[in-house]
Amino acid sequence: MRALRYHGRSDLRLDDVPEPAVTPGRVKVKIHWCGICGSDLHEYVKGPITMPTSDHPHPLTGESLPLTMGHEFAGEVVEVGAGVQKVAVGERVAVEPLLICRKCHCCRSGAYNRCVNFGAIGVSGGGGAYAEYIVVDPDFVHPLPVGVSTVAAAVAEPICVGWHAVGRSKIGPTQSALVIGAGPVGIGTLISLKAAHVEFVAVAENSSGARSAMAAEFGADLLIDTSTQSLTDEIARVTDGQGVDVVFEVAGVQATLDYALAAVKHGGTVVSICVWEYVPSMDMNTILAKEINLLGSQAYANEYPAVLQAIADGRIANPERMVTKRVSLDDALDQGFQELLRHRGDHVKILVTPWSSVPR
Ligand SMILES: [Zn+2]
């Protein structure tokens, strides 16, 4: 089958690889759609960052480059191994792409997104979803509720990241939030805040293009274009100088971290959601004086069913709107990866499909 494999920096190839065979206790999924993630772009341009190289194979999979990429995906069960009860052939599913050890204290406590051996399909081995088929663990396969498309289920992945971060923040409906960065995870965070009925959500983005338009579409109460406006002035203006209760930092650059510490109110919370390419400096005296709660939020744990249900019952309305382009697997490098690198501001989520016609 065809699979888009990462061989190293700036080296993605559409390779012919063996189609994976189902084994007892596992499930074979025909991939419908897979979203291109910002982390895939980071790996492509600056990697290998988290993808395992031959001198450091991933501890869970034992695999190293070249590896098939792609982790934000949904499709259809085409074969189940002996003993699988959870799903049946023909069911449409989202696959939660995490690889965990099940043995460490985090896995045993249920917070498996903190697993000390944490990995992900499409990053650490275990197959990837820029391909035709994948064989996965049924515990991480979630049947789609009626009315949820495989397109919606593919974009459920970045929404789950936001949903988890919103849960971590413990924000309440009468509180205020600022989301810095309106890429897929920023939009997923906004969607999750609105599904939790948070009254006031400001979204900051350093352009006025498609990403800001998307934030407006999903209900942002205030848009701040940091290329022309002062974020701190705008937040001070709308909060009587107090700052917001919770800032979600989804951009991962020094300036946005500084904004986050400036825009949060005394006693407020800053949630860090994105992967950094470098180690930033942090004004610890501001954290001290304002008594800021600083939280990390990685991926998700037990959130997929809740997000899929919220899509089904309309609390998350039409998340397919996040998709700004759909491309074939054959064109994924040029019209997906390169397009995002050339025109990042024009896109939120680009989806890849290996098939010429896919049921939606
Ligand atoms: Zn992702």
Ligand SMILES: [Zn+2]
């Ligand atoms: Zn673990």
